[in-house]
Amino acid sequence: MNIHIFKTNITNINHVLNLSRYIANIDGIKKWNIDLQDCDKVLRVEALNLSPYYISTVVQMAGYYCVEME
Numbered sequence: 001m002n003i004h005i006f007k008t009n010i011t012n013i014n015h016v017l018n019l020s021r022y023i024a025n026i027d028g029i030k031k032w033n034i035d036l037q038d039c040d041k042v043l044r045v046e047a048l049n050l051s052p053y054y055i056s057t058v059v060q061m062a063g064y065y066c067v068e069m070e
Contacts, residue, residue: 001030004052006043009065010034022062026050040069 010016016034023032023045031046043066045055052068059066 002047002050004045004047004050004055005069006045006052006056006059006066007040007069008034008043008059010041010043011036015064019059019062019064022058026055026058029055042069 010019013036016036019034023029026047028048028050029045030048033044035042035044043059047055056066056068
């Protein structure tokens with residue numbers, strides 16, 4: 001299990017619900033959440049055998065900024 005952390009521009013529950021339609025279709029994601037209170041709107045993803053690049057690409061396809069945090 002890998003944990004990936006991303007900075008996003010997801011700012012409200014409507015964005016979260018929109019993103020969930022994309023994330024729900026990805027095999028390997030076991031758990032995810034977004035901290036809307038954090039200034040970086042942190043997306044945390046627990047996944048098996050998925051690269052951070054792939055996850056960020058899916059989030060970007062949903063229409064949001066997403067970059068892996070170090």
